[in-house]
Each structure stands twice: as C-alpha cells, then as structure tokens.
Amino acid sequence: MGMGTSNFVIRWINFLTMLLAIAVIIFGVWMSTHHDSCRRSLTFPVLGLAAFIFVISIIGFLGALKNNPVLLWIYLIMLCIILVAILVFTVLAFIVTNNGSGHYVPGLRYKEYELQDFSSWFLKQLNNTQNWKRLKSCLVKSDDCNNLSKKYKTLNQYKSAKLTPIEAGCCRPPSECGYPAVSASYYDLSFHPISSNKDCKLYKNSQATKCYNCDSCKAGVAQFMKTEWRVVAIFNVILFVVLDSKRIKHIKQPIYRARELGSS
Numbered sequence: 001m002g003m004g005t006s007n008f009v010i011r012w013i014n015f016l017t018m019l020l021a022i023a024v025i026i027f028g029v030w031m032s033t034h035h036d037s038c039r040r041s042l043t044f045p046v047l048g049l050a051a052f053i054f055v056i057s058i059i060g061f062l063g064a065l066k067n068n069p070v071l072l073w074i075y076l077i078m079l080c081i082i083l084v085a086i087l088v089f090t091v092l093a094f095i096v097t098n099n100g101s102g103h104y105v106p107g108l109r110y111k112e113y114e115l116q117d118f119s120s121w122f123l124k125q126l127n128n129t130q131n132w133k134r135l136k137s138c139l140v141k142s143d144d145c146n147n148l149s150k151k152y153k154t155l156n157q158y159k160s161a162k163l164t165p166i167e168a169g170c171c172r173p174p175s176e177c178g179y180p181a182v183s184a185s186y187y188d189l190s191f192h193p194i195s196s197n198k199d200c201k202l203y204k205n206s207q208a209t210k211c212y213n214c215d216s217c218k219a220g221v222a223q224f225m226k227t228e229w230r231v232v233a234i235f236n237v238i239l240f241v242v243l244d245s246k247r248i249k250h251i252k253q254p255i256y257r258a259r260e261l262g263s264s
Contacts, residue, residue: 014061021054052082086236093233096121097226100219102165105175109162113169113219122225126218135221136212145171145210148184158184165227169220170211173203 025047056078063071100118102111115123125131139145144166152158158181163171172187173179177200179187186205193200199214211217 011061011064014057014064018054018057018061021050021057024050025054056082083240086240090233090236090240093229093236095119097229097233100223100226102223107159108175109160110168111165112175112216113165113223115215115219115222118219118222118226122222126222132218139166139170139212139217139221140208145185146207152184155181155183165220165223166217167220168216169214169223170217173211174199174214174216176200177203179203 029047056075059071059078060075062068063075096119098119100113100122102113102117104111115126126135144164148158148167148171152161161184171185172181174195174197176195176197178194179189179191179200181187185207187203189203189205199211199216202213203209203211
C-alpha cells in the first residue's frame, strides 16, 4: 500500500472514529442528565473513554493529513496505551462478573439473587458501609420501587410481572419469607416468616426502607452492575479488535516512509 493510500485510509478511519466518539459523548451527556445519580455515575467511564479516543483520533487525523512523523508516533504510543488499558479492564471485568447466576422461584417469571454467589470484589464493595450508604440513598430516590404500584395496578399483574434484579431484591422481601403480597408495594408483615433469613425481618413496607438494608438488595445491585460491566466489556472487545487490526496495520507504513523522507 502506498504512502498516499495509507494516509488516506488513516485519515478516514480517524475521522469516522471522531464522529463515533462525539456521538458517544453526546449520548453520555444525555444519560447523565436523564437518569438518577446511581446510573449517572456509570456514564462517567464511558465519557472518559470517548473523550480519550476523540483526542487520539484528532492526533492521528492531523498526523496523516500533514504527514507529520511526530504526531504519528504520539498517536501510535497513545493508541498502544489505550489498547493495553482496554485489555486489562476487559479481562478484570470478565473475572469479576463470572459468578452470580441467580435462581428461579416456582411461580415467578424472574430470578432472585444471593449475595454470597457473587465474586469477593462485589462482596467487599457492597458490604462497605460508606459505599452502601451512598448506593442506598440513590435507590431510595430512584423510581425502581416507587413506581411499582403505578406499573402494576392489580395483584395479578404484579405476580406475573418480570421484575428487574433491583426490583426483585430491593422492593420486596425474599420469596422464602412467605409474606403474602397485598399489592405491588405492600406485604402483610403480620404473617410469621417461614424462613430464618435475616432479610425477612429487615423488610418494611415504608418507601424509605423497603428491603434496602437486605443482602437480597445488594445482590440485585450486584447483578445490575454485572450486566452493565458485561456490556461494557463486550464493547471493549469489539473496540480492541477494531483498533488493533485496522489502525496499527495502516499506521506502520506511513511512519517509516515519513522517517525515510525526513532522513533523505
């Protein structure tokens, strides 16, 4: 591939990557302004990655446009750094999210999760008092539990609903407690629990309490985080393959050609 053709390919690849990074940044900003503080914090890593890729793309685009070996070397070094970072994060993400599959309960369309099934990293983070205090305040303010009675107006609708991990773990007592459901937001707590699970005594019908202090709620949050991390990890795998197979392949030749021209 000639130098002109290779530079042309690099320019267009980086131009398209800049547009993609801008789109991700816009989407991340929109997410941060339309979601509660719990989910909002998940957008910050995405914004940071998109901004970094945007800067790298600009450097690569200008280096190829002006045939500047200094910019191209900076581009290559920064690209190698981000590739290593993506690879390390992806491997760690798959290791951390390997456990915690949940279990089905007869008569329910969703799974219930147990905290001890998740990795030690999740256990450490969620059992940390300060971490959970912050997360719990987010959950109380969110619509996950507050809108259940609006989403499911009848008891039959609620019993046949496919609840999310957070709704199943934080908004209701574990099924093993045996509390009869009166509505989507109220359980008959006068019923003597049939399980020794401590979550049975921690659950309250109050919107500010619910099961936010329960291990089942922490397990629901862990499953939510696990799903989000898996999505990011899969995206990173695709991004790694694209960056590694296309950009590095097309940048080698113009760098060496530019060095030859500079030394001649």
